Amino acid sequence: MEDRKAGSETRAGDVLQRMRLDIINCALKPGEKLRFEALRTRYAVSFSTLREALSRLAAENLVIAEGQRGFVVAPVSIADLNDLTNVRILIERESLSKSIRGGDDRWEANILATYHRMDKLQQRLGPEYYLSEEWSAVHGEFHYSLVSACGSPVLLEIRSKLFERAHRYRRMSSQFRPYWREKAAEHKMIVDATLDRNEEKALALIDQHIRETSENVIEHAGHLFPDLKTVPPKKRKSLTAAE
Amino acid sequence: MEDRKAGSETRAGDVLQRMRLDIINCALKPGEKLRFEALRTRYAVSFSTLREALSRLAAENLVIAEGQRGFVVAPVSIADLNDLTNVRILIERESLSKSIRGGDDRWEANILATYHRMDKLQQRLGPEYYLSEEWSAVHGEFHYSLVSACGSPVLLEIRSKLFERAHRYRRMSSQFRPYWREKAAEHKMIVDATLDRNEEKALALIDQHIRETSENVIEHAGHLFPDLKTVPPKKRKSLTAAE
């Protein structure tokens, strides 16, 4: 066992990362059944290794484990996106608030540096910047830099999981929109309010930023969500008493 | 494959549940190395099945996966408990608030029913009620009943994970305390304020309840936490740039 992607310490960990990306980027589509034989070819690993990665993804709510019937990619819905958005706002406000109160010079410098990188990249990529994998990464780093000084590993861990789940929705809508409303200005305002330690303003801005992005996703990709189309499920053998 | 604990759909899922309980109840101690051969005997399953359970626990932060060096039970520390407590308060306040605003008659009835069961059980068990496994379960159900109408699966999922992690700390201190301050009165007050839809009061009470329980844990079991004893770690081969 010698060739393994950097940053991951085991083969299973590597597959985990790759699958996570594939789910977030919708290479594996919401609701899709994940068959072992197919995945085994795709990722070139064995049953057990695959199963380990899938189990972890299930714990992260990116896939769902169904009894003895295997795994499916977590489905999407407007209800889920709204729920996710509300909780994200709660968490993001709290961690930004704490960062503003406790952040030091390094934190400030890192925000500026990351914002600068994001800004330059956006200009370099042109109007379709949001389709770029690279931009997604820097954009993620930027939002992380804002809250990184909150001092709470628990909060940051929750935040990162929610961010990934939300990213899948953003990604879904990217495919269907010919442009993305100008977020550069918003990002700049957030940076300014944050570095000014204007907590109230910064929180209001980040709140609005998340909420509007979510509304934008629904506007452009809402038609993909099966919320009310009520596909009748195949009938199952038995259900354990549902009260 | 025929005998499996009820509620779990696969052998791995069953082992997961059992290990989770063993960790929370400190049958597997914080920081303890989890060797496969030993666990294989204890839980009577194979390597891969074990690995699957361990992976899931790692995603829940109850164990830590260390590169090619196996798994250890997540360590405890005062810093972690405090962090956990703060985030728990944030989440619990939000979900209680939403429940109070949206809860219906069924929700109210269920709170009363669960409180009643908890109260009766406490009386039946006497002064050492808090050592009972059964009481832990009902106590958990009670706190869940309060927030169950919040309407946010995402919030509830986060809440349940944090609740379990905190429960481990409570459990650690149980062993070392000859009594537990009277919580019955507090629980009753929370029920009353909640059913009165007195949001402000209910939130203040639940906040205080969680905070005080946490302080109580530190008071009685803090001496077990290795926070400042700085055990010098064994030297490792190399560390990838930690910047």
Place this chain on the structure above:
DNA sequence: ATCTCCTATATTTTCGAAAATTTGCTGATT
């Protein structure tokens, strides 16, 4: 047609052996 039961096939889940990696030990070298 619709349902039930049965069988054949597809798929998931579990298992323990084998490979890869880390850990601990011994002795040589400075």
Place this chain on the structure above:
DNA sequence: AATCAGCAAATTTTCGAAAATATAGGAGAT
């Protein structure tokens, strides 16, 4: 003594075969 290389033992990680389970299709009864 401290450091290091090299080997042996312990431990983790991966693999694919085998067992368990679910799914699909068909025959027969209502």
